[in-house]
Amino acid sequence: xxxxxxxxxxxxxxxxxxxxxxxxxxxxLSNIQWYKQRPGGHPVFLIQLVKSGEVKKQKRLTFxxxxxxxxxxxxxxxxxxxxxxxxxxxGNYGGSQGNLIFGKGTKLSVKx
Amino acid sequence: xxxVTQTPSHQVTQMGQEVILRCVPxxxxxxxxxxxxxxxxxxxxxxxxxxxxxxxxxEIFDDQFSVERPxxxxxxxxxxxxxxxxxxxxxxxxxLYRDTRPLGRGEKLFFGSGTQLSVL
Numbered sequence: 001x002x003x004x005x006x007x008x009x010x011x012x013x014x015x016x017x018x019x020x021x022x023x024x025x026x027x028x029l030s031n032i033q034w035y036k037q038r039p040g041g042h043p044v045f046l047i048q049l050v051k052s053g054e055v056k057k058q059k060r061l062t063f064x065x066x067x068x069x070x071x072x073x074x075x076x077x078x079x080x081x082x083x084x085x086x087x088x089x090x091g092n093y094g095g096s097q098g099n100l101i102f103g104k105g106t107k108l109s110v111k112x
Numbered sequence: 113x114x115x116v117t118q119t120p121s122h123q124v125t126q127m128g129q130e131v132i133l134r135c136v137p138x139x140x141x142x143x144x145x146x147x148x149x150x151x152x153x154x155x156x157x158x159x160x161x162x163x164x165x166x167x168x169x170x171e172i173f174d175d176q177f178s179v180e181r182p183x184x185x186x187x188x189x190x191x192x193x194x195x196x197x198x199x200x201x202x203x204x205x206x207x208l209y210r211d212t213r214p215l216g217r218g219e220k221l222f223f224g225s226g227t228q229l230s231v232l
Contacts, residue, residue, distance in 0.1 A: 033220065035155075042203055043155060045220035088155060099168050100221070102155040 002027060004091045006103030014111050019076040021106035023089035030094035032072045034063060037105070038085040046074075046087075079110045114138045116224035118204050124230045125194050133189045133227045135204030144187045145205040145221065146179065148172070155203065161187065194231045201226045 006023045013019050023032065031050045035043035047056055049065035049072060056063045062075045072089055086107045090100035117136045125131050137144050146158040160167040161179055178190045187206075191198055205221040 042223040042225050043221075044223070048220060090155075099157050099160060099170075100155075101157070104154040 002091070002093050002101050004089060004101050004103040006089055006106060008106055009104060010107050010109075012109045012111065013079050015081060016078050019079050019083070019108055020073055021087050021089075021108075022071065022073045023091070023103050024071045025091050026070070027093065028069050029072075029091045030069075031092045032065060032069075033090045033092070033100065034072075034074055035088045035090060035102075036085050037088065041085075043088060076108075079108070081110050081112055084108060084110050114222075116204055116206055116222050118202075118224035118227050120227060121225065122228045122230070124232065127196055127231055128193050131191050131194055131229065133191075133202050133204075133229070135187045135189070135224055136185050137187055137204065137206035138208075138222055139185070141206035141208050141222070143167075143207045143219075144179075144181070145207075146189045147203045147205060147223075148200040149203065149226075150200045158189075158202075191229075194229075196231050199229055199231045201228050 004023055004025050011019055031048055033048045034046040036046055037043045047063050049063055052069050053067045054065040060077045064073045074087055076083055086105040088105045089103045092100055116138055119134045123131055142162060144161045147155050148158055149155045156172060157170050159169040159173045159179055164181060176192045180188050187204060203226045204224040207219040207221055
C-alpha cells in the first residue's frame with residue numbers, strides 16, 4: 001500500500017540549533033500536509049504543499065515539496081523550546097483528500 | 113477559533129464490550145473523519161464520512177466499527193466488541209469542504225483533542 005516514510009524518528013537539539021525532518025513517498029503525492037503534535041496534544045495543521053518544487057515559509061519554519069512530488073522536508077531555523085513536539089508529514093494521493101497517510105513523525109526535543 | 117470537541121477524554125472498557133466515542137465537528141463543516149493513534153505511533157486513517165454515508169474506510173475499519181451522525185451536530189464512532197488492540201487515542205477531524213479540482217488541493221483537517229480508549 002501507499003506509505004510515507006519519515007526520518008529521523010527522534011531529534012535532540014540544543015536551543016538555537018537547526019532541525020530538519022524528511023518525508024519520502026514511493027509514489028507521487030497529490031499534496032502533502034504537515035502537522036505538529038505537542039506532547040499529550042492533538043495534531044495541529046501547519047501547512048499544505050501542492051505544487052512541484054514548492055517552498056513555503058512560516059517565520060523560522062521552511063517547508064519544501066520535491067520536484068517529483070515524492071518527498072518533502074520541514075526545516076526549523078534556530079530552534080526554541082516552544083518547538084518541542086512531534087512533527088508529522090501527511091500525504092494525500094488524490095481522490096478523497098481526507099484519507100491522509102501519515103508518516104511516523106519526528107519527535108523533536110530542545111535542550112535549553 | 114472554532115474547535116472539534118470529543119467526549120469522553122478517557123474511556124476504559126472491558127474486552128468484548130461496546131464503546132461509543134462522540135465528536136462534535138465544527139458547525140459548518142461537511143466532511144468528518146476518524147483517525148486513531150496507538151501510543152507513540154503514527155496517526156492512522158479509519159474512515160471518512162460525508163452526506164450521511166461513509167466515503168472511504170481503511171482496512172482497520174472492519175465490521176466491528178461503525179459511524180453515525182445521529183443528529184445535526186454529533187458524529188459517533190462505535191466499536192461493537194472491543195479488543196485489546198483497539199486501545200489507542202481516537203481523533204475526530206472535520207473539514208469544510210474538499211477540493212475536487214484535478215490539482216488535488218486538499219483542505220486542512222481540524223482535529224479534536226481525542227479520546228484515549230483503554231481496553232482491559
